[in-house]
Amino acid sequence: MKHLFKYQLKQGVGAPPSPVVKAGDMVKRGQVIAEADLTKLCVPLHASVNGVVKEVTETHIIVEQSDDNKDFVKIDQSGSIADVVRNAGLIGLGGAGFPAYVKLKTQLKPGGFLIVNAAECEPVLEHNMDQIVNETEKMIGGLRLAMESTGADHGIIGIKLKHKEEIKLIIKYLKDNKITDIRVLPLRNIYPVGEERALIRDTINVLLPPGALPSEANSVVFNVETLCAIYDAVNEGKPLIDKHLTVAGRLNDLPEHTVKTLTVPIGYAIDDIVADFGGLKLPIGEIVLGGPYTGKRAVEGAAVEKTTGGILVTQEFKPVKGKLGLIQCACGASKTRMEEVAASMSAEVVGHQICKNAHEANGNYKCENPGHCPGQAEKVLELRKLGAEEVLISHCTDCSNTVMGSAPKLKMEVHHMTDHVLETMGMPVIREFDETQL
Ligand code: SF4
Known part of the structure; x- marks a missing residue:
């Protein structure tokens, strides 16, 4: 069967690249199909399959796959590590998708840190742990390249304490290879310990203000998958054409409560992945692209992008009985996403509040001190005054705990954005704080 691959031009932070192909062109896996504007924050886009261009629009390019050959056209590997990584079209693969070459151009002062975000903070997702286990050498190799590029003297791998086997494995690798300038630092099992500033705070003990860059703490942060892709780009000339992700939930060929990690070419249709798993196990609630906290609902025709980390097919939404108030977290779902879920719960929304730790910075909300609750009773009371009988929250684990300290006393039922x-997945919902549950 011939699959159609859809490549969004705008992926991650920065300007979209400009198409350099037209309908009818034959393209090869790894070939540039949209060129970066080198005067802007921008990276190129590559075809992830051999095939024929079917459509080029202002927003996307569609290629019909002709075969499933895994060879690829290599990128230009001359120039600095940052130049090669830019040629590879690499953006941060774990979050907002900031171009990796910019971070690699950071020149740290003596004593600087390259911090690996191995928190895999979102519940359910497992593909980062999978790469740590199966591609340890690649991750450390990518870390070494990033340290070389930025002048970092120290490498720190921040990973949640619950990942005991992965921690042991990395420590053994470092020991066996006599690596002494990289160490593992276990993190608490809470959300959002993988938020960039939380990670910096919990690894090198510097709390940056909202909106500050890691370089202000003489550090640079990359996630596990991005480091592996840096390694692939520099050592193998591989552009960013494949994506690691986690598939979970109500799919016919996926046993209940299990997850599957896999690698697919970027641009692969979400519908095709669903079909590969035997189709949807009806009834379902929604398909979430990403993790339960920050993921988005898949729209019709959606395809895997450079930052897609999860494909989670959920059970149906449970309707709420009373009027609903929303409290938004800087590290969780946006207001629009909360309203979308509230609508799916057939809720009448009567109020919206934002955690008082959340501050607007560069157009987004950022938490003053991620995961450290400033108290939520005031916000709950505000919603109560607006007539809310139930509350939907997107809070970190610590703040969910404090909502539970006030809302039930006001006889308000609490729902969390991640519940469905x-x-x-048969996992405990986020309510009372429990570090073992995430
Ligand atoms: S303190 Fe508030 S804004 Fe910060 S992570 Fe917790 S809920 Fe979110």
């Missing part, structure tokens, strides 16, 4: 995903 975690219940699908």
Whole structure:
């Protein structure tokens, strides 16, 4: 069967690249199909399959796959590590998708840190741990390249304490290879310990203000998958054409409560992945692209992008009985996403509040001190005054705990944005703080 691959031009932070192909062109896996504007924050886009261009628009390019050959056209590997990584079209693969070459151009002062975000903070997702286990050498190799490029003297791998086997494995690798300038630092099992500033705080003990860059703490942060892709680009000339991700939830060929990690070419249709797993196990609630906290609902025709980390098919939404108030977290779902889920719960929304730790910075909300609750009673009371009988929250684990300290006393039932995903997976919902549950 011939699959159609859809490549969004705008992926991650920065300007979109400009198409350099037209309908009818034959393209090879790894070939540039949209060129970066080198005067802007911008990276190129590559075809992830051999095939024929079917459509070029202002927003996307569609290629019909002709075969499933895994060879690829190599990128230009001359120039600095940052130049090669830019040629590879690499953006941060774990979050907002900031171009990796910019971070690699950072020149740290003596004593600087290259911090690996191995927190895999979102519940359910497992593909980062999978790469740590199966591609340890690649991750450390990518870390070494990033340290070389930025002049970092120290490498720190921040990973949640619950990942005991992965921690042991990395420590053994470092020991066996006599590596002494890289160490593992276990993190608490809470959300959002993988938020960039939380990670910096919990690894090198510097709390940056909202909106500050890691370089202000003489550090640079990359996630596991991005480091592996840096390694592939520099050592193998591989552009960013494949994506690691986690598939979970209500799919016919996926046993209940299990997850599957896999690698697919970027641009692969979400519908095709669903079909590969035997189709949807109806009834479902939604398909979440990403993790339960920050993921988005898949729209019709959606395809895997450079930052897609999860494909989570959820159970149906449970309707709420009373009027609903929303409290938004800087590290969780946006207001629009909360309203979308509230609508799916057939809720009448009567109020919206934002955690008082959340501050607007560069157009986004950023938490003053991620995961450290400033108290939520005031916000809950505000919603109560607006007529809310139930509350939907997107809070970190610590703040969910404090909502539970006030809302039930006001006889308000608490719902969390992640409930329908975690219940699908048979996991405990986020309410009372429990570091063992994430
Ligand atoms: S303190 Fe508030 S804004 Fe910060 S992570 Fe917790 S809920 Fe989110």
